[in-house]
Amino acid sequence: xxxxxxxxxxxxxxxxxxxxxxxxxxxxxxxxxxxxxxxxxxxxxxxxxxxxxxxxxxxxxxxxxxxxxxxxxxxxxxxxxxxxxxxxxxxxxxxxxxxxxxxxxxxxxxxxxxxxxxxxxxxxxxxxxxxxxxxxxxxxxxxxxxxxxxxxxxxxxxxxxxxxxxxxxxxxxxxxxxxxxxxxxxxxxxxxxxxxxxxxxxxxxxxxxxxxxxxxxxxxxxxxxxxxxxxxxxxxxxxxxxxxxxxxxxxxxxxxxxxxxxxxxxxxxxxxxxxxxxxxxxxxxxxxxxxxxxxxxxxxxxxxxxxxxxxxxxxxxxxxxxxxxxxxxxxxxxxxxxxxxxxxxxxxxxxxxxxxxxxxxxxx
Numbered sequence: 001x002x003x004x005x006x007x008x009x010x011x012x013x014x015x016x017x018x019x020x021x022x023x024x025x026x027x028x029x030x031x032x033x034x035x036x037x038x039x040x041x042x043x044x045x046x047x048x049x050x051x052x053x054x055x056x057x058x059x060x061x062x063x064x065x066x067x068x069x070x071x072x073x074x075x076x077x078x079x080x081x082x083x084x085x086x087x088x089x090x091x092x093x094x095x096x097x098x099x100x101x102x103x104x105x106x107x108x109x110x111x112x113x114x115x116x117x118x119x120x121x122x123x124x125x126x127x128x129x130x131x132x133x134x135x136x137x138x139x140x141x142x143x144x145x146x147x148x149x150x151x152x153x154x155x156x157x158x159x160x161x162x163x164x165x166x167x168x169x170x171x172x173x174x175x176x177x178x179x180x181x182x183x184x185x186x187x188x189x190x191x192x193x194x195x196x197x198x199x200x201x202x203x204x205x206x207x208x209x210x211x212x213x214x215x216x217x218x219x220x221x222x223x224x225x226x227x228x229x230x231x232x233x234x235x236x237x238x239x240x241x242x243x244x245x246x247x248x249x250x251x252x253x254x255x256x257x258x259x260x261x262x263x264x265x266x267x268x269x270x271x272x273x274x275x276x277x278x279x280x281x282x283x284x285x286x287x288x289x290x291x292x293x294x295x296x297x298x299x300x301x302x303x304x305x306x307x308x309x310x311x312x313x314x315x316x317x318x319x320x321x322x323x324x325x326x327x328x329x330x331x332x333x334x335x336x337x338x339x340x341x342x343x344x345x346x347x348x349x350x351x352x353x354x355x356x357x358x359x360x361x362x363x364x
Contacts, residue, residue, distance in 0.1 A: 003221075004215060004221050004222060004223075004243040004244065005032075005033045005034050005221070005222040005223075006027075006030075006031065006032045006033065006034070006211075006222070006223055006224075006225075006238055006239070007032060007033070007034030007035060007036055007177070007222055007223070007224035007225070008023065008024070008027045008032055008034070008035055008036070008224070008225055008228065008230070009035070009036040009037070009038070009179075009188075009196070009224060009225060009226055009227065009228050010023070010024075010035055010036075010037045010038075010055060010059075010228060011037075011038050011187050011188065011189060011228060012037065012039075012051050012052055012055055013038070013039075013040050013041055013189075014187050014189075015187060015228065017051075017054055017055060017058075019229070020055050020058075021055070021058050023228060023229045024055075024058060024059050024062055024064065025062070026232055026235060027064075027235060028062040028063065028064070029235075030235040030236055030238070030239035031239050032064070032235070032238075032239075033063060033064055033065065034064065034065055034066075034067070034177075034222055034224060035056075035059050035064045035065070035066040035067070036066075036067055036069060036097075036146075036179075036224050036226075037052070037055075037056070037066050037067070037068050037069065037093075038068075038069045038189045039052065039068050039069060039070050039071075039074055040071065040074070040189055041074075041077070042074055042077035042078050043077070045077060045078050045079065048077075048078070049078075049087070049090075049091060052068070052091050053090075053091045053092060056091050056092040056093060057092050060092050065094035065095075066092070066093050066094055066095075067093065067094060067095040067096065067097050067118060067120050067144075067146070068088055068091070068093045068095070068096050068097065069096075069097045069099055069189075070088075070096050070097065070098065070099065071099050071100060072100055082102070082106060082110065083109070085110065085113045085115060085117050086115065088115075088117060089113075089115035089117060093117065094117065094118055095117050095118025095119065095120050095142075095144065096117060096118075096119065096120065097120035097121075097122070097146055098110075098119065098120070098121060098122065099122055100122075101121070101122065101129055103132075104129075104132035104133045104135065104136050105136045107119060107121065107133045107136075107138065107143075108133050108134075108136035108137060108138035108139075109136075111138045111139035111140075111142045111143055112139050112142075113142075116142070117142070118142055118143075118144050119138075119142055119143055119144070120143075120144040120145065120146045120177075121133070121143065121144070121145050121146070121169075122145075122146070122147075122148060123145040123146060123147045123148075123165055123166060123168075123169055123176060123177075123178075124147045124148040124157060124165055124198070125165060126161060126164045126165045126168070128168075129168075130143075130145070130168055130169055130172065130174065131168070134172065140172070140173075140174070143174055144174065144175045144176070144177070145166075145169040145174050145175070145176045145177070146176070146177040146178070146222075146224075147162070147165070147166075147176075147177065147178040147179060147198040148179075148198065149179040149181075149188075149196040149197060149198055149226035150196070150197065150198070150200070151188050151189070151190055151192045151193050151194060151195070151196055152192055152194055153194040153195075153203065154200065155200070156197050156198060156199050156200030156201075156202070156203060157198055157199055157200060158199075158200065159199060159201060162178075162198065162199055163217065163219065166178075166217070166219035166220065167219065169219075170218075170219050175221050175222070176219060176220050176221050176222070177220065177221065177222035177223070177224055178198040178199075178214050178220045178222075178223065178224070179196055179197055179198045179223075179224050179225070179226035180197055180198075180202060180207050180210035180211050180214065180223055180224070180225055180226065180238075181195035181196050181197040181202060181203060181207070181210065181225070181226055181227060182195075182196075182207060182225050182226075182227050182228075182229075182230035182231065182234055183195075183206075183207070183231075183234070184229070184230060184231040184234065185225070185226075185227030185228050185229055185230055186227065187227060187228040187229065188226065188227050188228075193227060195226070195227060196226025196227040197210065197226060198214075198226075199213075199214075205343055206237070206343055207225070207230065207234045207237060207238060208234075208237040208238055208240075208241050209341075209343045209344055209347075210223075211223045211238055211241055212241055212246065212247070212344065212347060213346075213347060213350075215241075215243050215244075216246050216347055216350040217350070223238070225238075242358065245356045245357060245358060246347060246350060246351065246355070246356075246357040246358070247357065247358045247359065247360050248340045248341070248344055248347070248357065248358070248359050248360070249340065249341040249344055249359075249360055249361070249362060250264060250308055250338040250339065250340055250341070250359045250360070250361050251338055251339050251341065251361070252264075252337060252338040252361060253297075253298050253336055253337060253338055253339075255297040255298055256337045256338060257294065257295075257297075259289060259292045259293070259294055259320070260294065260310045260335065260337040261337075262289065263285045263289055263310050263320055263322055263337075264308060264310070264322065264337060264338065264359050265359055265360075265361065267282070267284060267285050267288065267322075268356060268358065269282040269284075269285075269322065269356065269357050269358060269359075270282060270284075270354055270355065270356045270357070271351050271352065271353060271354060271355050271357070272353070272354075273353040273354050274353070275352075275353045277326060277327060278325075278326060278327050278329060279309070279323040279324060279325055279326055279327075280323060280324040280326060280348070280351050281321065281322075281323050282321070282322040282323070282357075283321050285310075285320050285321060285322050286311065286317070286318055286319060286320045286321040288320075289320040290319065290320065292320060293313060294310065294311070294312045294313055294319060294320055294335065295312060295313055296312040296313065296314060296332065296333075296335060297312075297335050298335050298336040298337070299312060299331075299332045299333070299334060299335050299336070300330075300332055301330070301336065302328050302329070302330050303325040303328065303329055303330065303331070303334070303336060304325060304328055305325055305326055305327065305328070305345060305348070306324070306325065306339055306340040306342070306345040306348065307324070307325040307336050307338075307339050307340075308322070308323075308324055308325075308336070308337050308338045308339060308340065308359070309322070309323040309324070309325060309334040309335065309336055309337065310322055310323075310334065310335050310337050311323075311333060311334055311335075312333060312334065312335045314332065314333045315333035315334065318333070324340070324348065324351070326348065338361075
């Protein structure tokens with residue numbers, strides 16, 4: 001099984017060790033285990049190596065695995081060849097990300113490096129790049145994929161392109177990663193920093209919503225924060241989200257009762273397999289809570305997409321069935337008990353037949 005991980009980004013060319021170490025401590029507290037580290041310049045090779053080794057060693061002691069993002073000119077500046085990755089192993093890195101591709105045979109050969117370094121490929125292209133590498137009999141367990149991030153507003157990937165590019169990797173079972181953007185981070189690789197997401201539509205969303213969508217696609221294993229430094233609140237929010245199933249943030253209506261709260265928060269919900277266009281139906285609660293009274297309230301309004309509904313005492317056999325409205329409709333036999341957070345309503349697109357989901361509330 002591939003476990004899903006959270007990661008941070010560090011930019012030693014633009015930061016200092018004390019601040020980076022403090023950030024890694026905070027990430028460790030919240031269960032982050034990956035570091036994306038950009039290696040952009042090596043004007044003084046020995047000083048560069050020392051600087052990077054110090055922070056990578058610090059991360060290693062905390063249980064992180066660091067992947068170094070390397071551009072072709074770094075190999076020249078460090079005076080090393082693509083056929084020998086020893087310098088990166090000596091730095092303590094777990095892998096290298098090749099921002100620029102080669103001819104396929106080169107990447108395949110690199111995946112057999114004697115140091116067991118991961119070779120991470122740039123996923124943000126919709127061409128047969130990976131297929132070419134695999135056709136040269138690459139060492140697949142050591143081939144990973146990681147999308148780009150985009151510092152300039154308007155230049156992030158479109159969703160459709162992201163899906164196509166990601167599917168090229170996922171169909172081969174390759175471990176994948178993509179970036180979300182912090183609202184507080186102001187450090188990136190360049191001197192333009194409008195946030196650092198992979199997907200353009202994520203640029204101004206709360207960080208947990210960005211991550212929920214990436215995980216919900218089923219195409220991304222690891223979610224990395226592109227810009228540094230994210231706030232503690234953001235790290236905490238990411239640490240609390242469910243990486244393996246959709247968990248909607250719900251705001252309850254004032255009149256919600258204890259039975260309805262139990263119906264929403266306690267069961268493992270799943271959408272019925274015989275789906276309809278009007279509502280998502282989670283039908284097991286009507287069995288579990290069939291003997292619990294549920295008088296009508298908030299039942300005469302027009303329900304809107306994202307409203308969470310529970311059948312009331314007038315709904316007979318369907319009393320205490322949980323539904324999520326997909327289309328506007330009225331039905332006085334249902335109580336509106338809450339509403340999915342506005343930023344997460346688009347995630348309803350990922351609730352397919354038999355999809356498992358849960359609810360959480362931060363407003364108790």
